[in-house]
Amino acid sequence: MNKRVRVVVFLKPGVLDAQGQAVQTGLRALGLEASEVRVGKAFELTVPEERWRERVRELCERFLTNPLIEDYEVYEREEVPTP
Amino acid sequence: MNKRVRVVVFLKPGVLDAQGQAVQTGLRALGLEASEVRVGKAFELTVPEERWRERVRELCERFLTNPLIEDYEVYEREEVPTP
Amino acid sequence: MTAVTQIPEWEAAGLRREEYERVCALLGRRPNPTELRMFGVMWSEHCAYKHSRPYLKRLPTAGPGVLRGPGENAGVVEVAPGLAAALKVESHNHPSAVDPFHGAATGVGGILRDVLSMGARPVALLDSLRFGPPEDPQSRRLREGVVAGISHYGNSVGVPVVGGEVLYEDCYRANPLVNVACVGLLPSSRVFGSAAAGPGNSVVYAGARTGRDGIGGAAFASEQLEETSAESDRGAVQIGDPFAGKLLIEATLEALQTGAVVALQDMGAAGITCAAAEMSARGRTGMVLYLDRVPRRERGMTPAEVLLSESQERMLLVVQRGREEEVLRAYRRWGLHAEVVGQVTAEPVLRAYDGDALVVELPPSALTDAPTYRVPEQEPQARRALRDADLSGLPKPDPAQALLSLLRSPSVVSKRPIYTQYDHMVQLRTVVPPGADAAVLRLLEAPPRGIALSVDGNGRISYLDPWAGGAAAVCEATLNVACVGARPVAVTDGLNLGNPERPEVAWELAGVVDGIADACRALGVPVVGGNVSLYNESEHGAVYPTPVVACLGVMEDVTRALSTGFGAAGDVVALVGSDRVSLGGSEYLRTLHGKVAGAPVRPDLGLHRRLLDVLVRAAEEGLVRSAHDLSEGGLAVALAEACVAGGIGARCTLSPELFGIQTDLSLFGEGPSRVLVSVPPERYEAFAALCARAGVPLRLLGYVGGDQLHLRLPDAEVAVPVVELRSAWEAYR
């Protein structure tokens, strides 16, 4: 079996989130109410089920995120049969 | 009270996901095992709690996403006291 | 219960009944559903120019340096011995309305590949944009998305955006205009084309894989409306991949180096269908295509989907038989897909196989020779009334305040916040960056020679008087190029209008084309290519007819490029060119009186030609220090801009003998063929003599100096500090 996971990445609190600010400004201009907007990235990917948590952690720390500036969270999606 | 929500956006299936392809290539180069990689966007924002689902839908459809090519999902984070 | 009415198959494919009958007659049979869909797209206005082709015949296309005129993917003109430039403009209006970011980005990708198809390396881009007023948040959002999309693609592929224009009117609210022009360079002796020649040669597919992009955007999607309604929405937006676009440029240029490529074309609108049909029709050959060899991104695509997909970043090439491997290797080295997908045939028939099944069998010319239509042209009564409107007796605002309002008006303000989002320096050619009348690029291949580029158009003038608008676009683009000291050598035009089936739009189309044609003929500048975008309408009506013209000029020595701003205190300030001005269609009338009315000045093309000559000579001989053409906002705005650009003031007098007593007209009136120059005093006599010999009027206005713009008028005096002018002009919204 394989595992489908989702990873959500945001800048760490101390790093200026320029895109979040830009989106906030854009929303305001349209008269839409929202505050403390942050913009991040999301990934969905399939990994072998065996030791999947560990595998995903490695993916995230070696490649998908830059641990110096980003935090991430991992969500399970579902199990998928290996083709 | 205000509501903190997270929105995760991915391209609809079939729409060219250049980022997903690039990430997949990068993972391969590192010898990391992952397949069917998709890259999307994530937002976190605070909206007034009243009718918050509706508000977030409007934000998403008018600004945060292009419904023609993107699908989104909304997650509740928590309630935050209005300052 | 009402009966469900069946949509006829031709209508579902986007054809009229007569067109369907014509297809049947051409084939001697009914087309099968796949073939019908191919006709539906190939005979669309976008691909077939059904309403515009008859008019476009009027444009002068030949000239001394022209190596390729219209008809190929881009025009080609010689710019130095042995060196040629390919140029072309393309619109991406509807895609940008649906998704401003991706719509504009794919517009950039498409025009780059048109230029690449000639064998040229793209070296510059220009963008001509129209939006609703920036006070409207939706319009501003469209603008931001479009600019971000152009920036995303252009910056990433490494082709500098060196110029453009942005203008705002209500009519563009729901239907923005996004025209992008591209210039590429290539050896004159190695101009490629798209004619599929040499039966037995291979047809090679190269680039990104094929997905369902762009399918269903056109009317034919209704064939399977039930299952595919979500799909058809998706088809309206295509997503570009600038990285793949960059690879495609490099790999294609490398493939062309092998000498094994016979012809090439990008797969844009109507995808493989259009490329295969046009290439074989041009070569008077046929092609056989094996669709299962086409690299795909999605499973389960039907032959029709493969044939009609508008996936981006793909090229079709004809390669000498036996040398395929050399070409495939170039693409694969750059990480792209490349496959032999068919052969050129002597028999002029386009055949496509899906496995063993023959799914398409059509003469290519049937696909490319769509019928053309002439709609009776009719000027609307209301338009004439608008043009004849009496503009005397308007209230006269304080001239200093009026000037500041004009500088702040979105169409006049500095576009720096836009062009700094574009990499305009990459490739190390940009000698005069955006911000001047035209950009200047050096030709590293032929120093110290350079080319100058500008794109211009004025929808308001075209709305009031289509002929004047077409001619004015040519005049402004050529004049901008001459203002930096370059000789205009070719233009490419983009025509953006409403629904051509309406007599009023037909009248506009005829007028703007005639205006462009007459101006180009009179100036001796050929039109080497162009683009037509029709049906720019929303429920709020049509856009103003908006011809835009991109002009390419050549200068002998880039170090002699003139600046826009005043340079040195004590220099003489003068106005050279036409004296004729009008408030008709002016920015002043729009901004201060909320009106679009009156009769714009029709250019005196003979005078314009002499003026271009004077400017080029003056630059070559080093007679003038700066030159800036008068456009939106007239003389007052041009003076203010020259002060701001130079960071220095000026003192001028508009004498009643020369300028009359109607100060709103003399300050803010607009008209073609007018240039503000500053001239070192010791050269003024020589410059005046040059103008006199050429029969070009020259009016002395005053002197450069001080820290304010000081204007003495018959009935008033205006004095505005340059810092105040600057802060108004930088009030970008």
Next chain:
Amino acid sequence: MMRDPRFAVVVFPGSNCDRDCLHVLRDVLGYPAEFVWHEEEDLSGFDAVVLPGGFSYGDYLRPGAVAATSPVVRAVRRFAGAGGLVVGICNGFQVLLEAGLLPGALVRNRGATFRCEWTTLRVERADTPFTSLYAPGEVVRMPIAHGDGRYHAPPEVLEELEQRGQVVFRYVDRDGRTTPEANPNGSLHHIAGLANREGNVLGLMPHPERCSEAVLGGQDGRRLFESMYRWLRDRALLAAGRTR
């Protein structure tokens, strides 16, 4: 006989300043210089490596992230470890950070948009192999063109950088002051360029190759390449002297 120092200009598929760098090195300055393809693993025979600007592999994840995993960057790491000169310009700087050859990260510009314009910089260190032909504290003009050029590092890293004098270029105004307006992207400590501890690896966001010829509006970038050349020659001369 001593040979001229040789420059390698790395070509990632999405590099777009590679040709510009080669033009300056070879056509303007007359140095031996060659392209090196991103799949190359061997940099022997070269004395200096230039990682040029552009979008190395599309940069869809984070600028430079994919490039940092490429064969040529593995080679660059070895090359730098052996004391070779490496300069990363714009995207090249991003690659060096992602590859861990320099500390910190480059994030989205303050303002969130791409910016292409001239900036003024102060040369903080004129005693590096890349800057010996500048005067210490000299204010120079160089263009930038990037969307992700805001330098970020945790406070302790910043402090260490400052203490060790690793900041080589800082965004300043014409008078050499670090005003907020003079900082085009919001970089912490106004950092525009940075060296490693050993001083043989430099990353900078501004483009020296875009200001190496007067006709392009300025020549302040030229001395960066000339400094490298001179430093390499001097080193070679010394080595030759020693072996004689």
